[in-house]
Amino acid sequence: MNSPADRRNRTVIGRVVTGTGDFAGDWMAAGAGKVVVPLPAHRGPGPVVAARAAAGAREGGAAGVWVASFDVGRADESVGQSVLDAEQLWTLACQDSADTAPLLVAGNLLGCVLSRPGYALVAGTSAFVRGAVPEGVDGARARFRRYAERLRHSMPELIRVADRFPPEHHAWATIA
Numbered sequence: 193m194n195s196p197a198d199r200r201n202r203t204v205i206g207r208v209v210t211g212t213g214d215f216a217g218d219w220m221a222a223g224a225g226k227v228v229v230p231l232p233a234h235r236g237p238g239p240v241v242a243a244r245a246a247a248g249a250r251e252g253g254a255a256g257v258w259v260a261s262f263d264v265g266r267a268d269e270s271v272g273q274s275v276l277d278a279e280q281l282w283t284l285a286c287q288d289s290a291d292t293a294p295l296l297v298a299g300n301l302l303g304c305v306l307s308r309p310g311y312a313l314v315a316g317t318s319a320f321v322r323g324a325v326p327e328g329v330d331g332a333r334a335r336f337r338r339y340a341e342r343l344r345h346s347m348p349e350l351i352r353v354a355d356r357f358p359p360e361h362h363a364w365a366t367i368a
Contacts, residue, residue, distance in 0.1 A: 230354065231314060239282045253302070272285075
C-alpha cells in the first residue's frame with residue numbers, strides 16, 4: 193500500500209471491511225490471528241475511541257493511523273493520515289466526516305477501529321489489540337455484555353454483537 197492509489201478511501205476500506213460492514217475475511221486471515229473486541233460507545237465515536245486506535249497502532253508498530261471515510265463522494269480521495277497522537281487523530285476524524293464515523297486503520301494494516309451506533313469494534317493482531325484494549329479481551333467483552341444488557345430495550349442490536357463476541361474465559365465476581 194505504498195502508491196497513492198493504494199491509499200484511497202475506497203481501497204483502504206475495501207481491504208479491511210466488506211460491503212456488508214463486516215471485517216474482510218482476507219484481512220482477518222492475513223498475518224497473525226486477528227481478534228475482534230466490541231467496546232461501548234454510547235455517544236458514538238469520540239476521543240476515547242481515537243485514543244484506543246492510536247494506542248493499538250503504536251503497540252502494533254505502525255507509524256500512524258489512517259482515517260478512511262465511508263462518504264461515497266470521497267471514495268477516490270486519499271485517506272487522512274495522523275501521527276500517533278490521540279488528540280490529533282480525533283481532530284482529523286472529526287474533520288473527515290460529520291455524518292459517518294470514519295474507519296481508523298493502523299498504517300501497517302495490522303488493526304483498526306470500526307465505529308457503529310452505540311459501539312465500536314476493535315480488530316487486529318494481538319499486539320494491536322493489546323494496545324487498544326489494555327484491560328484485556330475477555331474483560332472488555334464481559335464489560336460490553338453488561339453494557340448491552342443495560343441497553344437491551346433501547347438498542348437490542350447490542351445483544352447480538354455481545355453474542356458474536358463472548359469472553360472465552362469467565363471470571364466470577366463471587367464464589368458460589
